[in-house]
Amino acid sequence: MSRRILLTCGEPAGIGPELAPLALASGVDFVWIGDPRHLPDGTAFDLVSAPTDPVPAGRLPVLAHDFAAPATPGRPDPANAAGVIEVIARAVDLLMRGEAAGMTTLPINKQALKEGAGFAFPGHTEYLADLAGGAPVAMMLASTTVTPPCRVVPATIHIPLTQVPAALSDQALEQAIRITHAALIRDFGLPVPRIAVAGLNPHAGEGGTMGREEVDRIRPLLDRLRAEGLDIAGPLPADTMFHAPARSRYDAAICAYHDQALIPIKTLDFAGGVNVTLGLPFIRTSPDHGTAFDIAGTGRADPASTIAALRMARQMADQRR
Ligand SMILES: NC(=O)C1=CN([C@@H]2O[C@H](COP(=O)(O)OP(=O)(O)OC[C@H]3O[C@@H](n4cnc5c(N)ncnc54)[C@H](O)[C@@H]3O)[C@@H](O)[C@H]2O)C=CC1
Numbered sequence: 001m002s003r004r005i006l007l008t009c010g011e012p013a014g015i016g017p018e019l020a021p022l023a024l025a026s027g028v029d030f031v032w033i034g035d036p037r038h039l040p041d042g043t044a045f046d047l048v049s050a051p052t053d054p055v056p057a058g059r060l061p062v063l064a065h066d067f068a069a070p071a072t073p074g075r076p077d078p079a080n081a082a083g084v085i086e087v088i089a090r091a092v093d094l095l096m097r098g099e100a101a102g103m104t105t106l107p108i109n110k111q112a113l114k115e116g117a118g119f120a121f122p123g124h125t126e127y128l129a130d131l132a133g134g135a136p137v138a139m140m141l142a143s144t145t146v147t148p149p150c151r152v153v154p155a156t157i158h159i160p161l162t163q164v165p166a167a168l169s170d171q172a173l174e175q176a177i178r179i180t181h182a183a184l185i186r187d188f189g190l191p192v193p194r195i196a197v198a199g200l201n202p203h204a205g206e207g208g209t210m211g212r213e214e215v216d217r218i219r220p221l222l223d224r225l226r227a228e229g230l231d232i233a234g235p236l237p238a239d240t241m242f243h244a245p246a247r248s249r250y251d252a253a254i255c256a257y258h259d260q261a262l263i264p265i266k267t268l269d270f271a272g273g274v275n276v277t278l279g280l281p282f283i284r285t286s287p288d289h290g291t292a293f294d295i296a297g298t299g300r301a302d303p304a305s306t307i308a309a310l311r312m313a314r315q316m317a318d319q320r321r
C-alpha cells in the first residue's frame, strides 16, 4: 500500500469537520487527524494508531487528536486553538519521518488562532516553512477544472497593500520565480516551464508614466533571469493576462500581491482551486477557500476543492516517486 495523505482538521468550528467524510468521494487514500467529537453526527469512522493502518472501504480513517472542547459550528472556541496548531505540527512530524506521502490542510481561522493561542504566523504557509526549518516557500493557487489552467503565485502574501511596493523586492520576486520554476518541473511534470510576471502598477507602469517599479526593478531582474535561459514573459499588465488566450502562453503567473493573484483563480475556479505550498521538503495542498463560518454545520459545504486538493497531493507524490 502506498503511503497515505494526511488531512488536517483545521478550525473545528468551520466547515472542515463536515468536509472530511465528504472527501472520501475523492478516491484518495487519506487519514484525517483531529478530534472525532468534532465530526458530524453519524460519521462512519475508524480510529487508527498509525497513518498506515488499514480501515474498511467507505469509512473515514481517524488519527485521534484530543482537543480541549467540543465544537460549535460558526463559533470558534479559543480553547481549541492550540489543538488546531498541534495537529498541523503533528502532520509535519509524520511527514518528516516518512510515514505519509503528503498533507492536505483544511482551513484555519488565523484570527482565532492568534487570539486563542498566540499563533504568530499569517497562515499555514509561513507556519509550515518555519516547521521545515525556515525553508524559502511560495504560495501557488492552481485551478483543476479550467483550460488552459490558471496557476498563480503571489510574490508577497498576507501583508497590508501599503507595504507591497517595498516588500516586492528583487529578492522576493526572484525567490518566487525560482521556487515556481523548480516546482513546475518537479511536481507538475513540465520540463521547460513558461512563467509570466505581472507588473505592480496599472498597465505595468506604461513606460514609467504610471509607476516606475517595472522600469527600475522588475524588468532588469527579468532580463537577468532570461539571460540565464528561463522562459519568462513580463512584466505584463495584470488586467489582460488571465483570460484564456493569455493563459495559454504560460504555465504559471507570478503576481505582485495577494489579490492580484487570488481574484482570477477564485473567479475562474472557486470550486476546483487548490492551494499548494511550493518549496517545502514535503507536499502540502489545501482547498482554496476558508472556514466559511456562515454555512458551517448547515450541510451546504461543497467538498470539490478539498477533493481536488487531495487528488493534487496524490498526483504530486506520484510525480516525485
Ligand atoms: N488555507 C486556509 O486555512 C485558509 C483560511 N482562510 C480563513 O478563512 C476565514 C474566512 O475567510 P473568508 O474570506 O470569509 O473566505 P471563505 O472562503 O471562508 O468564505 C467565503 C464565502 O465562500 C463560501 N464558501 C467557502 N467555502 C465554501 C465551500 N466549500 N462550499 C460552499 N461555500 C463555501 C462561504 O460560505 C462564504 O460565503 C478567514 O479566517 C481566513 O483567514 C481563508 C482562506 C484559506
Ligand SMILES: NCC(=O)COP(=O)(O)O
Pocket (backbone or CB within 6 Å): 122, 123, 124, 125, 126, 262, 275, 286
Ligand atoms: N488567502 C489564501 C490563504 O489565506 C491561504 O493561507 P495558508 O493558510 O494556506 O497560508
